[in-house]
Amino acid sequence: MSNDPTSVADARARVTELIRAARICMLTTIALDGRQVSRPMGLQEAEFDGDLWFFAYTDSAKLRQIRVNPEVNVAFSDQRHNSWVSVSGTASESSDTERAKRLWNPLLKTWFPDGLDTPGLTLIKVHASSAEYWDSPSSTVVNLLGFAKAAVTGRPPSPSENREVTY
Template identity: 35%
Template sequence: MTENGDRDHLVRLMEDMPIAMFTTFGPEGPRTVPMARQEVEPDAEMWFITARSTQHTHAIAADPRVALSFSSRDAWVALTGRAEVVDDTDKLAELWNTFAEAWLPGGPENPDAVLLRVDVEQAEYWDTPGGKVASLLSFAKTKLTGETYDADHGTVTP
């Protein structure tokens, strides 16, 4: 697959993966929390809504490196990049949704509400096209022939 083909495939996979396991590398070491992704941009910029007072927001201020992993029934995505805490009320209002409201009552005007922007530096995916049946067939083939598991794999660097 071409670099653009890998990128397009990655974006399509992520359409059904709204929740990331978001890992920061602050002074207390690695810490992972679930975070709801707000949008996937073709230019590898991702947005998250969070509270300014959280441990992961403080960790990003100390060390912007992050790792994110996403999964669905038959695909997995791993991303690395740099995160930044962004105070942009217009962007926050644009991305605001009922899910954010559940975690941060008061809407985008809540003084604790803030954005995290992640600029993706590298992404990797594993996809088992055909879903569960194809995965079972591939697993059976592996057991019978000793060949490796069939999965589409790609690496994307913006």
């Protein structure tokens, strides 16, 4: 990747756009026995400035795992737009009540029935160290035709855009 500041800023802006479009992700932590464990999470703030925010219960397995090993990965997949984002970073628990108020969405009552007064409600903050994205502007049909052509010709299909960004 170019070290050109404009190029870096553009890549970061693209990561933000792709994350905003996907919204649902898989948060991967390291279990106490060393296994990687992933679970779906709903992103609470789409303005990605290097930090991702999620609501959770303080006694959840994911928070116990983060307390022992804060290194995590957050993976987004947007099948509609043929794009994927992988964010590596460090997670921590946050009891920032003002941020929780700003991030709260009434749909969250499904998981946290008492709203912001739900006992044990907390925030998980993931501070990104790097992100990588794959963005294919073509439709699924065009991509499949590209793969079929590659299988016949032995040459790789036209690449989608793939960039890595550090924070």
